[in-house]
Amino acid sequence: xxxxxxxxxxxxxxxxxxxxxxxxxxxxxxxxxxxxxxxxxxxxxxxxxxxxxxxxxxxxxxxxxxxxxxxxxxxxxxxxxxxxxxxxxxxxxxxxxxxxxxxxxxxxxxxxxxxxxxxxxxxxxxxxxxxxxxxxxxxxxxxxxxxxxxxxxxxxxxxxxxxxxxxxxxxxxxxxxxxxxxxxxxxxxxxxxxxxxxxxxxxxxxxxxxxxxxxxxxxxxxxxxxxxxxxxxxxxxxxxxxxxxxxxxxxxxxxxxxxxxxxxxxxxxxxxxxxxxxxxxxxxxxxxxxxxxxxxxxxxxxxxxxxxxxxxxxxxxxxxxxxxxxxxxxxxxxxxxxxxxxxxxxxxxxxxxxxxxxxxxxxxxxxxxxxxxxxxxxxxxxxxxxxxxxxxxxxxxxxxxxxxxxxxxxxxxxxxxxxxxxxxxxxx
Amino acid sequence: xxxxxxxxxxxxxxxxxxxxxxxxxxxxxxxxxxxxxxxxxxxxxxxxxxxxxxxxxxxxxxxxxxxxxxxxxxxxxxxxxxxxxxxxxxxxxxxxxxxxxxxxxxxxxxxxxxxxxxxxxxxxxxxxxxxxxxxxxxxxxxxxxxxxxxxxxxxxxxxxxxxxxxxxxxxxxxxxxxxxxxxxxxxxxxxxxxxxxxxxxxxxxxxxxxxxxxxxxxxxxxxxxxxxxxxxxxxxxxxxxxxxxxxxxxxxxx
Numbered sequence: 001x002x003x004x005x006x007x008x009x010x011x012x013x014x015x016x017x018x019x020x021x022x023x024x025x026x027x028x029x030x031x032x033x034x035x036x037x038x039x040x041x042x043x044x045x046x047x048x049x050x051x052x053x054x055x056x057x058x059x060x061x062x063x064x065x066x067x068x069x070x071x072x073x074x075x076x077x078x079x080x081x082x083x084x085x086x087x088x089x090x091x092x093x094x095x096x097x098x099x100x101x102x103x104x105x106x107x108x109x110x111x112x113x114x115x116x117x118x119x120x121x122x123x124x125x126x127x128x129x130x131x132x133x134x135x136x137x138x139x140x141x142x143x144x145x146x147x148x149x150x151x152x153x154x155x156x157x158x159x160x161x162x163x164x165x166x167x168x169x170x171x172x173x174x175x176x177x178x179x180x181x182x183x184x185x186x187x188x189x190x191x192x193x194x195x196x197x198x199x200x201x202x203x204x205x206x207x208x209x210x211x212x213x214x215x216x217x218x219x220x221x222x223x224x225x226x227x228x229x230x231x232x233x234x235x236x237x238x239x240x241x242x243x244x245x246x247x248x249x250x251x252x253x254x255x256x257x258x259x260x261x262x263x264x265x266x267x268x269x270x271x272x273x274x275x276x277x278x279x280x281x282x283x284x285x286x287x288x289x290x291x292x293x294x295x296x297x298x299x300x301x302x303x304x305x306x307x308x309x310x311x312x313x314x315x316x317x318x319x320x321x322x323x324x325x326x327x328x329x330x331x332x333x334x335x336x337x338x339x340x341x342x343x344x345x346x347x348x349x350x351x352x353x354x355x356x357x358x359x360x361x362x363x364x365x366x367x368x369x370x371x372x373x374x375x376x377x378x379x380x381x382x383x384x385x386x387x388x389x390x391x392x393x394x395x396x397x398x399x400x401x402x403x404x405x406x407x408x409x410x411x412x413x414x415x416x417x418x419x420x421x422x423x424x425x426x427x428x
Numbered sequence: 429x430x431x432x433x434x435x436x437x438x439x440x441x442x443x444x445x446x447x448x449x450x451x452x453x454x455x456x457x458x459x460x461x462x463x464x465x466x467x468x469x470x471x472x473x474x475x476x477x478x479x480x481x482x483x484x485x486x487x488x489x490x491x492x493x494x495x496x497x498x499x500x501x502x503x504x505x506x507x508x509x510x511x512x513x514x515x516x517x518x519x520x521x522x523x524x525x526x527x528x529x530x531x532x533x534x535x536x537x538x539x540x541x542x543x544x545x546x547x548x549x550x551x552x553x554x555x556x557x558x559x560x561x562x563x564x565x566x567x568x569x570x571x572x573x574x575x576x577x578x579x580x581x582x583x584x585x586x587x588x589x590x591x592x593x594x595x596x597x598x599x600x601x602x603x604x605x606x607x608x609x610x611x612x613x614x615x616x617x618x619x620x621x622x623x624x625x626x627x628x629x630x631x632x633x634x635x636x637x638x639x640x641x642x643x644x645x646x647x648x649x650x651x652x653x654x655x656x657x658x659x660x661x662x663x664x665x666x667x668x669x670x671x672x673x674x675x676x677x678x679x680x681x682x
Contacts, residue, residue, distance in 0.1 A: 036681070078496050078566070081648065088648040089655075237677050245674045248667030255663055259656020260468045263569065271570035271645075272562075281605070 004031065025236075027214065033232035034239055035220035037404050041115075042218060042239075043246035044108035049206065050247060051101040056199050058094040059143075062087075066146065068192035070185040073148035074273040092262040098140055099265045100254050102288035105133065113326070114347055116335030117219040123327040125212040128205060130323045135202050137289070137320070142195040144286060148188065149270030154283045156183045156191070162296075165310040182276065223335030224400050231404040282364065290361030291354050292316050295380065297365040298373040315377065322384050329384055331392035339398040343391050350383045456602055458576045461635070465575075465642055468657065471650050472643050474506040479622055480640025481505060483633045486620045488564065491556060491611075493544035496565035497644050500538040504647055505640075512538050519543050557597040559610035568638070568645040575638040577603065582634035585613040 004022040006012045015021050025031045065084050067076035080087035109129070112118055118126035145156045160177050164170040179186030217232075226232055257264065265287055269280050285293050299312035337344040353376050360373035464473045481502070484494065499516040507515070519536035521543055526532060536543070544563075546552035552560045568574045580603040588600035594608070601609045615630045622628055643649070 075496070081646075082496065082501075088646075088652060092652075233681065238681070241670070241674045241677045245667065245670040248663060248670045252660060252663040252667055255656065255659045259652055259659060262652075268570055268572050268574075271566045 004029075027210070028240070029236045030234040032214070032217075032235040033226075033229070034218055034235045035226060035404055036231060036233045036238075037220050037222065038218060038239065038242075039221050040242075040246060041107070041111040041221075043243055044104050044111060046243045047104045047246060047250050048101065048108055050250075051097060051104055052199065052202060052206065055094060055097045055101060056203070058090050058097060059196070059199065061090050062094055063196060066192075068146065068189050070148065070188055070274070073146065073188060077147045089258075092258045096254070096258050096262060096265065098143065099286070099288065100250075100257075101136065102140070104250070105136065106288070109133070109323075110351065114337045114344075115219060115221055116223055116330070116332075116337070118327045119330070119335050120327070121216050122212070122219065125209065125215075126327055127324055128209045128212055130320070132202060132205050132209060133323070134320060135198055135205065139195060139198040139202065140286065140288065142191045142198070145188065145191045146195060147270065148274045150272045150274055150278070150280050151267050151270040151283065153183060153274035153276065154280055155285055156187060158283055159285075160187075162309075162313045162316075165307060165313045167310075219335065220404060221336060222338065222401055222404060224404060227403040227405070284362060287358070287362075290359075291357035291380075292319055292361075294357040294361035294373045295319050295377045297361075298370065298377040300365075300370065315381075319380060322381070326384065326388070329388040331389065332395060332397065334397045334400065339400055340391070340395055341398065342395045346383065346387050346391065350380070353379045353383070458573045458580050458603065461576055461579060463575055463639065463642070465639070465649060468653055470653060472504075473639060475624060475626075476636050476639040477505045477643050478507075479624070479626060479633075480636040480638070482620055482622065483615075483637040484564070484640060487614055487633075488637065489542075489545060491545055491552070491561040493546070493561075493563045494542045494565050494644065495544055495563050496541070498539060498541050499536060501647060504643065509538075516540060557610060559597075561611070564641055564644065566645050568642045570645075575642045578638040578641060579634045581609075582615055582637070583630055 004015075004025045006015055006021060011021055022031075062080065065076065065080045065087065067073060077091065080091055082088075084090075112126065112129070141155070141159060145152045160174055160183065163173045163177065166173070175181060177187070178184065179190060217226075267284065284290070293316075296312045296316040299308045299315060302308050303311060332340060332343070334340055337347055356372065357376045357380065360369050360376060363369040365373070464470060464476070484492075499512050502512050502515065503509070516536035516538050519540070519542075520533050521536045521540050522531055523534040524531040546555065549560050568578060571577045573580070581601060584602040584604070586600060586602055588594050588607075592600070592607075594600050597610060598608045599610070599612055600607055615633050617630060618628050619633065620628050626632060646652075
């Protein structure tokens with residue numbers, strides 16, 4: 001990690017006047033020290049950034065051909081699919097890019113939860129990340145409305161209608177959101193405008209996320225702070241090449257989906273143009289919203305003066321919002337689940353719970369799915385509100401290694417739960 | 429390596445889970461057919477598509493529109509420019525306004541969309557007992573089961589069970605959700621006479637028209653799959669190279 005000294009005269013000329021090259025070198029180059037033991041779960045942050053760029057680029061090109069009008073939106077999308085040069089490719093990349101963005105970000109979040117990346121001093125980094133998740137969800141929901149298929153229309157209707165659950169202010173809010181008395185042309189227009197805006201807001205917040213990350217650097221699989229320079233290696237070339245390899249795997253899977261099964265994750269009924277007079281038999285959101293949809297529909301009873309609908313809506317929003325509090329719900333001093341024998345189990349049970357809720361969300365809200373969804377919802381919240389605080393007090397944690405470099409350099413890996421460290425490229 | 433496989437598999441597992449949950453279909457199980465366009469190497473059968481177009485024109489088009497398809501698109505079925513011009517000219521479309529501001533009738537041109545049988549949905553409903561025959565351009569992508577479903581539906585008309593009362597204007601179909609469909613059985617033996625000598629059985633016509641509509645729903649499918657094979661092969665090789673470089677770089681770890 002030496003001082004940045006460019007040899008190319010042009011770069012030197014620019015660097016003297018605008019030190020952008022040394023800035024980049026500090027940010028993602030050879031002068032950004034990174035823990036030497038990051039495993040492949042640390043790839044998903046950069047993958048999320050690349051997925052975002054793919055979405056923005058294809059999205060801008062689609063916007064050049066798309067018509068945000070209730071009479072023309074559906075046909076303009078088909079025009080893109082049939083008559084625009086490689087329009088089908090742009091649209092399928094954009095459509096499935098959304099799904100891949102969520103897959104990558106969900107794994108990124110799970111990694112943070114497993115290795116305790118949200119703990120002191122990275123709480124704000126985590127909070128900015130959860131904000132990014134909320135922004136993504138808003139962008140995804142708005143974007144799903146634009147093709148103006150049956151589910152586009154009815155998803156917009158169902159989701160915006162949730163605000164009517166709030167007493168007194170609910171109805172006026174919904175009319176205001178719609179720009180009318182039902183989902184219509186003004187709604188489609190503003191959704192398009194906002195769908196174009198939010199990704200750039202996300203880019204801004206991503207910069208804050210990276211800024212906060214660079215304050216203390218990446219966390220790592222053993223979850224202890226670096227003791228000295230021997231624990232860190234320069235980001236470039238070690239992690240640039242590792243991230244590039246991960247990107248290759250990601251793009252291969254992504255291409256297989258886009259070219260061979262582009263409609264696999266979508267609903268067929270969305271290829272029917274929106275019709276306000278015909279309600280689809282099953283209204284289901286995109287797969288990445290299914291767990292939240294299951295939580296929304298799991299509340300079937302009123303509580304005192306609170307309607308079931310209102311409680312469902314609050315729980316649904318709460319299920320994401322609760323992530324904001326995780327750094328304070330989990331008070332355990334140990335970051336990594338490798339040294340938390342109980343938490344490790346509860347983590348995987350919670351992941352399984354989310355999978356179950358996803359499955360429930362895809363099914364109609366009737367027994368047995370309803371009951372399974374209710375149990376799943378209770379467990380979802382208990383994990384955060386009961387289990388995490390209790391584990392912080394009662395869990396017997398394992399002894400931590402004395403340094404990041406120690407298990408790696410000795411090649412023993414005694415302190416690590418999975419995998420030996422004999423080959424650096426595998427250990428990573 | 430183990431880590432790597434787990435990390436890569438995580439995405440795959442997520443997929444499987446979702447696909448399984450979302451694809452939970454309803455109704456009688458569809459007989460799965462072997463279409464030439466299925467699979468990653470799939471391509472459309474020109475003969476089947478041309479026969480399917482004939483079935484559409486002589487049977488379906490009496491009630492169903494195909495509004496996203498233009499005559500020029502039929503080049504993909506293997507027709508020449510002159511054949512397409514001749515085919516388009518068989519239709520009459522409204523042109524204009526002319527210099528006097530009058531609308532007029534003219535023969536169709538390759539750039540014209542296939543004319544719809546009814547001027548609007550109200551007219552379609554009025555002529556069909558109140559049920560609007562849906563547009564067929566995207567039908568294969570708009571129904572679970574796709575071409576399998578359409579084929580099953582067209583061949584799925586049967587005698588209703590004794591305890592079931594079929595209402596006036598309704599027909600019993602094994603594969604339609606709810607079993608009651610407004611469309612009367614459309615295909616009968618030799619309803620069309622194929623130019624290539626193929627026997628026009630109900631089975632054959634249903635299969636041909638499903639094939640034609642599979643193309644109509646996704647005309648870019650062949651191009652997409654061909655490009656996909658090249659892209660995925662490239663990415664596999666490129667990723668392998670990146671992996672080798674990664675090993676090389678990490679071997680020099682201080």
